[in-house]
Amino acid sequence: MRAIRTRTARTTTARTTTAAVATATVAAVMTVVAGCGSDSDSSASGSSSDVSGDGEVVITCATCQESPTDPFLQYNYEAVERFNEEFAGTYRVDTIENANAGSSDDRLQYYQRLALADDLPDLFQLNSGEVKALQETGKLHDFAPNLENDDEWAGTFHDQAFDALMGSDGQIWAVPQQRDAIGIYYNVELLEEAGYEEFPSTWDEFEDLAAELKAQDKIAIAMDGDWATMLMWVNLIGTQPDGAEFLGEGIVESDNWGADSAVVEATERLRDWHVEGYVNSDAFSGDFQNAAAPYLTEEAAMVANGPWFVNTNLKTDSAAPGLYEKTGYAAAPGWSEGDQGTVVVSGAGWVSGTTDERKLEAVEAFVKFVSSEDEVLKQAAATGANPPVKVDAAAAEDANLEPLAVGLIEEAAELTYRYPHVRVHGPAGFGTAWKNLWPAYVKGEMETDDFLQRLTEDAASEAAG
Amino acid sequence: MSAPTTSTSGPLRPPDDERRAAAGRAAGAGKATAAGPANRTARRVVGTKIPRGMRGPVAVSLLPGIILFGTFFLVPFFVLVATAFARWGGLDFAWIGLDNYRRMFDDPVFYKAFGNTLFYAAASMFIQVPLGVAVGMVLALRPRGWRTLRTIIFVPFVISGAAYAVIFSMFYNPRSGLLNNVVGALGLPGDRDWLFDTTTARWAVAATFVFIIGFVVVLVMAEIASIPSELYEAASVDGATTWQQLTRITLPLLRNVIGTAILVRLLVDIGMFDLVFILTAGGPDDATATLALYAYRAYLNGEWGYANAVGSVILALGLVLIVTVRRVFRIGERAL
Numbered sequence: 074m075r076a077i078r079t080r081t082a083r084t085t086t087a088r089t090t091t092a093a094v095a096t097a098t099v100a101a102v103m104t105v106v107a108g109c110g111s112d113s114d115s116s117a118s119g120s121s122s123d124v125s126g127d128g129e130v131v132i133t134c135a136t137c138q139e140s141p142t143d144p145f146l147q148y149n150y151e152a153v154e155r156f157n158e159e160f161a162g163t164y165r166v167d168t169i170e171n172a173n174a175g176s177s178d179d180r181l182q183y184y185q186r187l188a189l190a191d192d193l194p195d196l197f198q199l200n201s202g203e204v205k206a207l208q209e210t211g212k213l214h215d216f217a218p219n220l221e222n223d224d225e226w227a228g229t230f231h232d233q234a235f236d237a238l239m240g241s242d243g244q245i246w247a248v249p250q251q252r253d254a255i256g257i258y259y260n261v262e263l264l265e266e267a268g269y270e271e272f273p274s275t276w277d278e279f280e281d282l283a284a285e286l287k288a289q290d291k292i293a294i295a296m297d298g299d300w301a302t303m304l305m306w307v308n309l310i311g312t313q314p315d316g317a318e319f320l321g322e323g324i325v326e327s328d329n330w331g332a333d334s335a336v337v338e339a340t341e342r343l344r345d346w347h348v349e350g351y352v353n354s355d356a357f358s359g360d361f362q363n364a365a366a367p368y369l370t371e372e373a374a375m376v377a378n379g380p381w382f383v384n385t386n387l388k389t390d391s392a393a394p395g396l397y398e399k400t401g402y403a404a405a406p407g408w409s410e411g412d413q414g415t416v417v418v419s420g421a422g423w424v425s426g427t428t429d430e431r432k433l434e435a436v437e438a439f440v441k442f443v444s445s446e447d448e449v450l451k452q453a454a455a456t457g458a459n460p461p462v463k464v465d466a467a468a469a470e471d472a473n474l475e476p477l478a479v480g481l482i483e484e485a486a487e488l489t490y491r492y493p494h495v496r497v498h499g500p501a502g503f504g505t506a507w508k509n510l511w512p513a514y515v516k517g518e519m520e521t522d523d524f525l526q527r528l529t530e531d532a533a534s535e536a537a538g
Numbered sequence: 539m540s541a542p543t544t545s546t547s548g549p550l551r552p553p554d555d556e557r558r559a560a561a562g563r564a565a566g567a568g569k570a571t572a573a574g575p576a577n578r579t580a581r582r583v584v585g586t587k588i589p590r591g592m593r594g595p596v597a598v599s600l601l602p603g604i605i606l607f608g609t610f611f612l613v614p615f616f617v618l619v620a621t622a623f624a625r626w627g628g629l630d631f632a633w634i635g636l637d638n639y640r641r642m643f644d645d646p647v648f649y650k651a652f653g654n655t656l657f658y659a660a661a662s663m664f665i666q667v668p669l670g671v672a673v674g675m676v677l678a679l680r681p682r683g684w685r686t687l688r689t690i691i692f693v694p695f696v697i698s699g700a701a702y703a704v705i706f707s708m709f710y711n712p713r714s715g716l717l718n719n720v721v722g723a724l725g726l727p728g729d730r731d732w733l734f735d736t737t738t739a740r741w742a743v744a745a746t747f748v749f750i751i752g753f754v755v756v757l758v759m760a761e762i763a764s765i766p767s768e769l770y771e772a773a774s775v776d777g778a779t780t781w782q783q784l785t786r787i788t789l790p791l792l793r794n795v796i797g798t799a800i801l802v803r804l805l806v807d808i809g810m811f812d813l814v815f816i817l818t819a820g821g822p823d824d825a826t827a828t829l830a831l832y833a834y835r836a837y838l839n840g841e842w843g844y845a846n847a848v849g850s851v852i853l854a855l856g857l858v859l860i861v862t863v864r865r866v867f868r869i870g871e872r873a874l
Contacts, residue, residue, distance in 0.1 A: 179838070181838075182837070182838060182840070185840065298734070353713055354712040354713045354729050354731060355711050355712050355713040355714070355731070357731060357733075357734035357821075357822070358707065358711070358733075358734070359819060360707075363711070363713075366714075367713070501839075502839060505819070505835060505838070508819055508821055509819065509820060509821040509822065509823060509824060510821070510822070510823060511822075512731075512734040512735075512821060512822035512823075513736055513821070513822040513823035513825075516734075516735060516736070516822070518736060518822075518823060519823075
């Protein structure tokens, strides 16, 4: 009897313990599962203001995290610190750690998902292609009224600074962070050794130079099958009479880019540079560092990229000693004498996903802060990117801006052609389609017509979502 | 460590302590086999009755597992299957019946991706697994330095796929990669772009993983260690050569583990993504694209329903492979 009682007691104890453990486990799991559905760091765009106890309006920024590798993110981080200090007690920007803060293929999807969940950050950055895609969610704030209500602020921006960031009905979905001319870096010494005192002014001359460099066992122009290659394709199209029109409109409207003779000629000429051996043999990797490396080690004489290349590559330890001093930065040659041109882009812009009035006040205060003369000069010094606003010449000189970039942006105003990058107006799927098809085309596995037809279709279908 | 050179010790003789343990297991197994069908029935688990008072706590204890399984498997599974019949781009949703599948089966790129996926799976099955089994059998002979070799062979298996892909993208780099340097040093043309030439791209990608045999090697070595040494001793007494012992005792007894290795590799390969994504992004001209990458592209385009339709094909392919490989290799059935 005593044994039975003991056994019963043990069973009861075991039962109680099991139940307690099970209940605790279930509670823990439920907490974890419930936690998966929300992001405590992000704020719902439609929610009421986050106002701290002392009345400070708090907004979130998804592209303001500290970054040792991305100078733009690092600038944003430091700008937020300055903003928070200046507006302490009134506004504060809280940083969201975001794996998609820098440029990545997933970034648009990430923000589209947040838009669907009505959970966009109050402040973040998108490039012009992403702005076009995300505006369809109807969740982006339109800055047009803000600019209309403040003529003085609106007047500080360069003409056409908003072009790539606008909606079809005049909405302004983003406030530009930069306005840059993108040119071609060249090694002055290598060009001189090839018999060229100045950068070629026509594509024919450019090819003569390339042939001479090849004869000297140098890579004429470094490419990557992606960004740097596309830049040269755009340059070859944009420096033709109707090229800028194609890059602005035709690239979206046309159902076969092969029907445009400017595109066909540009495409074949670029292909021929590969066939002739003017480019690096790893020109299809899709990794810009494979284009940067031969330039930095002086194996290649030229590489196309934006002004940020100076800080991210040219002035780093990866560059050969003294390379920066012997580097020039030029506009693209023309198809005929005097017809040079350059890519001009607005780059990334500040966007907002909030609809809360008080938060929008804070957002407006922040974008005005970062587009002030003082801040754009700080940004230019930190990133090499040129200001989207007009800057007093004396202040610019005092700020010691990167002379290569400043020189090209000044030269751009005088050039025959200025045109956008394919990523500004082109279909969002262009990059993926290009990387996939370009190597096969260059290696002769498809004709130009076939390549351009497929590029048109794949770029469009891959953006169709 | 004893060198397995004499025929009496068998070609794959485990060390003494392991052999004793294996002999014990073999003795147990022998009894069960000798007992015939009745004993097999006796060994079958027929279910354990839960005491009446414990049913509540047991049910509660199972609840976390059920919740996790439901949340992270069942719900995504049903979402995938259901939305495969929908146009779902995040911004819109509409049922479209079989349109996603019609589009998929009309798309030549889908067939390329499907073919590539099967190619990678076949490369695993016909190169990686046999190679792993062979190396595992050799290492089970405990040659000098086998422990070091086993570690070296296993290390690539624990390196992340992404890191591995980056290493191989440098290895294949046509300008500065090791491969072209070696090829060039041999007097052959050393400027081939292995990853971005449609004739070599698929093979170059496959070559990055078919030699990662650590998993199969370890699996095989563990299985060999459990084979009773008495089998080899008996075979030696009957005059079987080392080769005969290897092919008529060891290999048949590895059937289960070879089937498992093939199954695991196939299931990993039909979902192959990171390696291809980093090495070639599916190019050139989709020559290396896989079904998972094809689905990812659709997902990136906001075509979530279409991506899930592709996902359902991967799922179906996985089920077919599981059933087929299990049947062919009779996985789960006792080898002895």
